[in-house]
Amino acid sequence: MHYGADYNPEQWPEEVWPEDVARMREAGVTLVSLGIFSWARIQPSEHEFDFAWLDRVIGLLHEGGIAVDLATATASPPPWATVAYPEMLAADENGTPYWHGSRQHYAPSSPAYRRLAAALVTRIAERYAGHPAVVLWHVNNEYGCHLNTDYSDAARDAFRGWLQQRYGSIDAVNEAWGTMFWSQRYGTFAEIFPPRHAPYSHNPGQLLDYRRFTSDMLLECYRMERDIIRAAGATQPVTTNFMGAFKPVNYAQWAAELDVISDDLYPDPNEPESFREGAFHGDLMRSLKPGTPWLLMEQASNAVNWRPTNAPKAPGQLAAQSMQAVARGADGILFFQWRQSRAGSEKFHSGMLPHAGTRTRTWREVTALGRTLASLPDLPAGDGSARVALLIDWENWWAIENPDHPVPLDYLSLLRGWYDAAHRLHVQVDLLPPTADLAPYDVVLAPHLYLLTAQAAANLQGFVHAGGHLLVTAFSDVVDEYDRFRPGGFGTQLRDLLGIVVEDFGALVPPGSAGPGQQHARVRGEAVAFEGSLLAEEAHAVDADVLARFDGGREDGRPAFTVADRGDGRAYYLATVPDDGGARQVLQQVFAGAGVEPVLPDLPPTVEAIRRGSLLTVINHGTDAAEVGLRGEDVLGGGALDGVTLQPFGYVVVRTGG
Secondary structure: OEEEEEEOHHHOOHHHHHHHHHHHHHHOOOEEEEOOOOHHHHOOEOOEOOOHHHHHHHHHHHHOOOEEEEEOOOOOOOHHHHHHOHHHEOEOOOOOEOOOOOOOOEOOOOHHHHHHHHHHHHHHHHHHOOOOOEEEEEOOOOOOOOOOOOOOHHHHHHHHHHHHHHHOOHHHHHHHHOOOHHHOOOOOHHHOOOOOOOOOOOOHHHHHHHHHHHHHHHHHHHHHHHHHHHHOOOOOOEEOEEOOOOOOOOHHHHHHHOOOOEEEOOOOOOOOOOHHHHHHHHHHHHHHOOOOOEEEEEOOOOOOOOOOOOOOOOOOHHHHHHHHHHHOOEEEEEEOOOEOOOOOOOOOOOOOEOOOOOOOHHHHHHHHHHHHHHOOOOOOOOOOOOOEEEEOOHHHHHHHOOOOOOOOOOHHHHHHHHHHHHHHOOOOEEEEOOOOOOOOOOEEEEOOOOEOOHHHHHHHHHHHHOOOEEEEEOOOOOEOOOOOEOOOOOOOOOHHHHOEEEEEOOEOOOOOOOOOOOOEEEEEEOOOEEEEEEEEOEEEEOOOEEEEEEOOOOOOOOEEEEEEEEOOEEEEEEOEEEOHHHHHHHHHHHHHHHOOOOOOOOOOOOEEEEEEOOEEEEEEOOOOOEEEEEEEEEOOOOOEEEEEEEOOOOEEEEEOOO
């Protein structure tokens, strides 16, 4: 179990470094991420490198028994680089460059940026590949975080090359994008530009491809650095830090390129149910690389600096959130950062060692957590405890949020609605792409797969016929991989599986929007009764049983919730977006039919239970004490448990043998 933080010694005089190592040992730190924003210190000018200071820091850490996650320092080019090579600057959709003075101002597709980054990484990797302190490599940092879409001339040139490689001919591009619409037909690749500022809507096929291109350019940068590290003879694992479900970067595609998944997580203490965000992050990270533990690379020890209001964490919340990650498969708990900065944009961001020193609650909680993590037994990587899979598809995300749809849909919020409903029912969930192996699961939730490839559709059909229970929701199976309608209407690939035909999407006025129109659609059935929003589809049951119908409004009496038995399995369809209570009702019916039960029954709303092999972690995220009926061996406290009272942000780890 690793424990530590980002460490930025270049921000401090050298006489502070030995004190840092001593305090790290006191806190139980075992690993620090080093050099993430050190490009200017390592390379003061193009032809000058200074590694003496870094040698001393790594030596001090190694002598203190603290391992190093060594960064490649490429996330923030120094001013000399962009002054000498302004073509490496990224640009906004108006062509205006993003200047240095902040961070992440580079164009990922820029040959100048890549050349300079490659030279830097080569020198770092050759120098430290065999250093015994280095146990992990940290490529760049939070790819795409602040600047996730570049419209520069470098991007223009790279996009043309990317299209030529993907499609082979300009005619194929025209066909994929449907460019006969609005006289957009291209005669050569040289006529194609990034989707820069335009008077009205962009071509949706081009927008989708530009999302793909953007993620691919960042991935090319990652691969370049990783391959340089490997070429230098480094055998340590290589990672880069993800940021939960981050729209611009297709993490499902990237996961295979990383040796270990790492994640940055900053739930808002002002939000009473922010613990569900932590649960979602953890389940996604575990699912991206099944069977391989992941690292919580960044979190805050207390307050952050970048929200409108930066609340501190409540007493005990730091440990509760950390143990939540461990329970969901993390084998490392790290923070941003070790020592709170004295200057710069993030000086109000908390650190493990606060600016106010070691007589602080933060320091006491940090050191206590270090002792707890050190006392944990060996943890299983993951045993397939989840019987439910929730499908997440980045390319569908990009397509469904293109403009000019019946109603705006926030894909992540919709996904989170279903995830949160399952979480409230205390059912453990994996998050997978729709082409993943679904055989281990009893239930698959497939919300709003607007863009559904033939491969994914066949996978869902096979899952149901083999005995699985599938829930498909409104606005699914609408377009192909180019964001074009398929011939034959909507839902053509899943029509026979679901036994329904959708003729119209029945857009509703989004809740909270001004103006006349129907905002909600009542749904009534024997087992469900709730309000739907956003969509009330005009669907016809051809070969399916109707479980609930719309009650009132335009679609009065039409099917709203259906089920069809197919092969050894069952396929459900929901023609609207349910409210929170409705989502739980629908899931309860689906789960009951598949025999899926909660990890632990009868838990209070703010208590969660997570299984990791034979270990069951139960955490109270509420502000009141909670009684939990639980039996087993108390792993941290010792002895047998027969019921437990969890104080606010209290937790218990129990060995159940299950």
